[in-house]
Amino acid sequence: MKGVSFLMTVAILALASSFVSAYDPSPLQDFCVAINDIKSGVFVNGKFCKDPAQVTANDFSFSGLNIPGNTGNKVGSNVTLVNVDKLPGLNTLGISLARLDFTPYGLNPPHTHPRGTELFVVIEGTFLVGFVTSNPNKLFTKVLNKGDVFVFPIGLIHFQFNIGETIGLAFAGLSSQNPGVITIANAVFGSVPPINPDVLIKAFQLDKNVVEYLQKAFTPK
Template sequence: MKSVHVPLAFVLFALASSLASAYDPSPLQDFCVAINDPTLGIFVNGKFCKDPNHATPDDFFFTGLNIPRDTNNQVGSNVTLLNVDQIPGLNTIGISLARIDYAPNGGENPPHTHPRASEILFVQEGTLYVGFVTSNPNNTLFSKILYPGDVFVFPIGMIHFQVNIAKTAAVAFAGLSSQNPGVITIANAVFGSTPPINPYALARAFQLDVDVVEDLQARFGTKD
């Protein structure tokens, strides 16, 4: 029986280690306020930490998230992300917050993914069509129409989107399970990379004519 316990212990340890490394590290102190000056702190997970004795309430504070943002752009939305760069006190805590403003009649937070965070979305104003798509091979769409007071969850890494289907502006707030969740907007990444991806490769992948791919790359601003 002892010979079984040893390998099992290693398996459990490996599993615990892999789960622990999938998310932001848990803090081992009250807080670790991020600071950009290396002479005034110690380096922890991408940021230097301020001496706790020098921390102030402003390190944990942000104001103005109630102010509507400009949605006069190509996609008709504006995301205001509050991560560790805006609120230094978020460092090592593993959370962030975003306000999303949507223009009327189709303002969209286009398909994107957060490589380091799950997301929970709360609708404050408007009517949103939202959803996410699961990984291969099923690529199943999970979608809902949300109204004020509704909440929807997007699992980590899943491609997801939100579209305002009402005639009035919409506002939502999102909590994310990382101090720096990252974002990959699918169309921008694929058709707007620098340098551009060879259009013949994209034509095969998307089953499009090469001239269509080149037009899309031109729209997203890539240059040879």
């Protein structure tokens, strides 16, 4: 019996420990406006909290999403993200917003958000969108028109492609104050320092010259 009692005690303590270390998805205060001054803040959820007595309405406001982003790049798209770094009042609230602008046939290349699910809303344009599941990598894809909504689950590779002959506009809500983004081609072929070419040659079954070309094309200038 003593042995059983001891095991029960260990199990209860382990369970209690797991509850203590579990992530709390909800803030435990009305707000925690982010501040960079560590001398006048309290550290919570990756940002320091501004003294509530010093908080103003401006901490909860952002202007500029009415302005189209610069799509003059190789892929013909631009993402204007409003996360906790641009809107301090988002800190601990678990949400952010983005405006996505596209040229005709502009593409938001395959990418992931490691910390957030994305809800994509089409305002103008016709989009081919999709995401790929974890192994065995099934593709879910659909053509969206004005007013349509599509959700990309957290962490999965996804894309948005404006297949129309007019400019495209969409807004996206993300379930994180700082969802992050990993653009697949840039991460694989443009990392700094670069991934050993032999790794990429074997992983993608490509010729060495092709790998070297891709690394040169995607490495930041």
